[in-house]
Amino acid sequence: MTETQSAPVREAPERAVAAIELSGVEKSYVSHGETVAAVRGVDLRIAEGEFFSLLGPSGCGKTTTMRMIAGFEDPTAGAVYLHGSDVTGVPANKRDVNMVFQSYALFPHMNVFENVAFGLRRKGVPKDEIRSRVGAMLGVVDLAGREKRRPAELSGGQQQRVALARALVNRPRALLLDEPLGALDLKLRQLMQVELKRIQREVGITFVYVTHDQSEALTMSDRIAVMNDGVIEQLGTPREIYERPATRFVAGFIGTSNLLGGEVAGAGERAVLAGGPDERIEVPLRDGAAVAVGERLELTVRPEKIGIGLDRPDEGLCRVRGTVTEVVYLGTSTNYNVTTAAGADVVVFLQNATSADDIAVRGDDVWLSWDPRHSYAIHPDA
Amino acid sequence: MTTLTKPETAAPRAPKRRRRISGLRLYTLVLIGWLILPIAIMILFGFNDTHGKQNFRWEGFTLRWYVHLFDKSDLTTAVVNSLTIALLSTLITTVLGTFAGLALGRYRFRGRGATNIVLFMAISCPEIVMGASLLSMFVTFNLPRGYLTILVAHVMFSIAFVAVTVRARVVGLDPSIEEAAQDLGAGPWARFRLVTLPTIMPGVVSGALLAFVLSIDDFVISNFTSGATVTFPLWIYGSTRTGTPPQVNVMGTLIFAVGVVIAIISARRNARAVR
Ligand SMILES: Nc1ncnc2c1ncn2[C@@H]1O[C@H](COP(=O)(O)OP(=O)(O)OP(=O)(O)O)[C@@H](O)[C@H]1O
Ligand SMILES: [Mg+2]
Numbered sequence: 001m002t003e004t005q006s007a008p009v010r011e012a013p014e015r016a017v018a019a020i021e022l023s024g025v026e027k028s029y030v031s032h033g034e035t036v037a038a039v040r041g042v043d044l045r046i047a048e049g050e051f052f053s054l055l056g057p058s059g060c061g062k063t064t065t066m067r068m069i070a071g072f073e074d075p076t077a078g079a080v081y082l083h084g085s086d087v088t089g090v091p092a093n094k095r096d097v098n099m100v101f102q103s104y105a106l107f108p109h110m111n112v113f114e115n116v117a118f119g120l121r122r123k124g125v126p127k128d129e130i131r132s133r134v135g136a137m138l139g140v141v142d143l144a145g146r147e148k149r150r151p152a153e154l155s156g157g158q159q160q161r162v163a164l165a166r167a168l169v170n171r172p173r174a175l176l177l178d179e180p181l182g183a184l185d186l187k188l189r190q191l192m193q194v195e196l197k198r199i200q201r202e203v204g205i206t207f208v209y210v211t212h213d214q215s216e217a218l219t220m221s222d223r224i225a226v227m228n229d230g231v232i233e234q235l236g237t238p239r240e241i242y243e244r245p246a247t248r249f250v251a252g253f254i255g256t257s258n259l260l261g262g263e264v265a266g267a268g269e270r271a272v273l274a275g276g277p278d279e280r281i282e283v284p285l286r287d288g289a290a291v292a293v294g295e296r297l298e299l300t301v302r303p304e305k306i307g308i309g310l311d312r313p314d315e316g317l318c319r320v321r322g323t324v325t326e327v328v329y330l331g332t333s334t335n336y337n338v339t340t341a342a343g344a345d346v347v348v349f350l351q352n353a354t355s356a357d358d359i360a361v362r363g364d365d366v367w368l369s370w371d372p373r374h375s376y377a378i379h380p381d382a
Numbered sequence: 383m384t385t386l387t388k389p390e391t392a393a394p395r396a397p398k399r400r401r402r403i404s405g406l407r408l409y410t411l412v413l414i415g416w417l418i419l420p421i422a423i424m425i426l427f428g429f430n431d432t433h434g435k436q437n438f439r440w441e442g443f444t445l446r447w448y449v450h451l452f453d454k455s456d457l458t459t460a461v462v463n464s465l466t467i468a469l470l471s472t473l474i475t476t477v478l479g480t481f482a483g484l485a486l487g488r489y490r491f492r493g494r495g496a497t498n499i500v501l502f503m504a505i506s507c508p509e510i511v512m513g514a515s516l517l518s519m520f521v522t523f524n525l526p527r528g529y530l531t532i533l534v535a536h537v538m539f540s541i542a543f544v545a546v547t548v549r550a551r552v553v554g555l556d557p558s559i560e561e562a563a564q565d566l567g568a569g570p571w572a573r574f575r576l577v578t579l580p581t582i583m584p585g586v587v588s589g590a591l592l593a594f595v596l597s598i599d600d601f602v603i604s605n606f607t608s609g610a611t612v613t614f615p616l617w618i619y620g621s622t623r624t625g626t627p628p629q630v631n632v633m634g635t636l637i638f639a640v641g642v643v644i645a646i647i648s649a650r651r652n653a654r655a656v657r
Contacts, residue, residue: 093569122572
């Protein structure tokens with residue numbers, strides 16, 4: 001295997017040719033006389049060597065988007081580019097990308113070797129080269145010595161790796177994976193997540209990964225596109241998406257997020273929201289965003305950023321009063337559900353590193369506090 | 383059955399289990415005997431040293447009929463007719479029926495429901511009715527009855543069986559394996575040859591065997607559509623009035639033997655494909 005540089009690409013460079021580019025791609029189906037929009041205008045640039053995830057709930061158009069990249073569906077509008085050349089309308093067998101299907105779609109009448117060699121034989125690669133490349137690839141996916149097995153004689157995880165090898169052995173310019181771990185149990189899934197990451201680093205091929213599992217996307221990806229209802233809601237690194245959800249949908253879909261709202265009482269570098277007596281809610285206005293006094297604004301704070309205590313927090317922190325409604329002990333951490341004076345439900349995760357006892361019990365009146373840098377304003381129109 | 387087993391030789395449940403197995407064994411043996419007896423008699427009387435016109439009474443062992451197998455030239459012609467019609471109709475039926483089964487199992491199209499109903503009708507229609515209507519159709523179209531009309535009729539009534547067995551196989555397949563083949567660079571023809579056909583092969587083979595068997599022993603429909611052409615079953619039926627010669631038993635034995643060999647090979651291959 002050629003050892004390609006494995007440094008993850010953080011941001012798709014504007015100038016360089018993208019491995020995969022979708023421009024204004026739309027897809028609608030006609031079913032029972034009605035037009036159903038599955039994808040409604042997607043723009044994407046995926047860089048060479050990137051591990052890119054399409055994340056979103058069921059039915060949001062992830063598979064449809066991926067099938068348009070693979071060439072199984074033609075977009076209703078827009079264009080698909082692979083390495084700069086327009087491939088819209090080119091059938092799947094003529095595209096230099098390979099796909100790993102959710103059902104694996106192994107050929108049941110062929111053994112492991114024949115399955116993996118299928119693509120190379122189609123391309124007319126010489127026999128000796130096929131043998132060595134298939135052998136090497138089976139080594140990469142840890143299946144050496146199982147060449148003669150039929151797919152039905154393999155475990156789910158092994159079948160998964162055969163499917164992976166069958167696609168990767170062709171050295172495609174990009175590998176498309178549609179929920180490849182969906183059929184595996186939790187333990188195997190976590191193992192395969194690590195394996196997939198290792199293999200991707202080893203072969204240095206662009207991976208486009210479809211999943212509805214947010215933790216899977218967060219752990220594996222260089223960048224994530226969060227999709228909802230046929231559009232991309234937010235595109236960014238896992239950290240950006242987690243820490244700074246751009247829309248209410250993203251905030252709700254990725255992890256647990258607390259939504260607080262209020263009227264803007266003061267605006268400047270930071271917006272200050274009106275709250276109860278002695279409360280203070282601030283949110284930095286980023287990227288030149290501007291709000292007017294009197295407007296309604298919503299913000300999110302992640303549960304692990306919030307502190308909880310019976311005493312009034314230090315000056316300079318955001319602070320809100322509330323009542324504890326539930327305390328859930330989870331071993332390494334404790335969850336507090338708090339209803340604020342304004343009526344919002346807030347979840348707080350607290351590591352059980354120092355305190356042996358719970359800080360508060362159900363029914364206690366508490367102070368919640370966090371650094372204003374951890375408040376993120378949600379676009380008012382989202 | 384031993385009910386008083388020594389405690390150290392059998393676990394408490396063992397006697398009960400053993401009795402159930404032997405009951406099953408008995409049933410199996412009776413069933414096999416029931417099925418095999420007529421065939422055994424057919425084979426046996428092919429070796430009967432009979433001298434009269436009838437072949438009903440055992441008169442001693444001989445290989446005479448195997449030596450003089452082709453002495454009755456009209457019987458030989460009838461067997462050759464039956465075999466070639468069966469082979470040709472199986473070939474045509476398997477090709478047409480496979481494509482029909484593929485289309486019905488894989489695609490939704492206008493007329494799919496109607497096609498399914500027509501197939502079902504072809505299977506469930508009584509042979510005697512189908513034979514009579516085929517005859518009246520051939521008469522109406524003024525087609526001379528003979529070898530060709532038998533062939534057409536056999537293709538007609540066995541195509542539905544192939545289509546149905548292939549359709550059952552196609553429905554059970556994951557459609558994405560064909561997409562996977564396309565994804566790996568296979569064009570439409572390569573996809574069919576390398577992936578679709580091999581995966582539906584068990585269905586195609588059983589359909590073909592069924593078509594062959596249906597054709598070679600068909601009497602009713604052949605009787606209506608044969609004109610002056612004689613097939614093996616028609617010849618035997620005609621001979622019963624004067625006496626069926628032992629060559630018929632020998633021909634039957636040989637056809638049966640070939641059938642058994644094919645069935646064994648097919649079962650072996652299926653078992654291997656499943657593993
Ligand atoms: N062939 C089709 N005909 C009609 N509608 C379709 C077709 N394929 C997909 N759709 C519709 O398009 C929408 C998006 O489907 P898609 O399969 O892309 O979702 P997904 O994000 O992959 O969901 P999941 O996580 O459940 O796989 C759905 O509403 C679906 O019903
Ligand atoms: Mg999907």
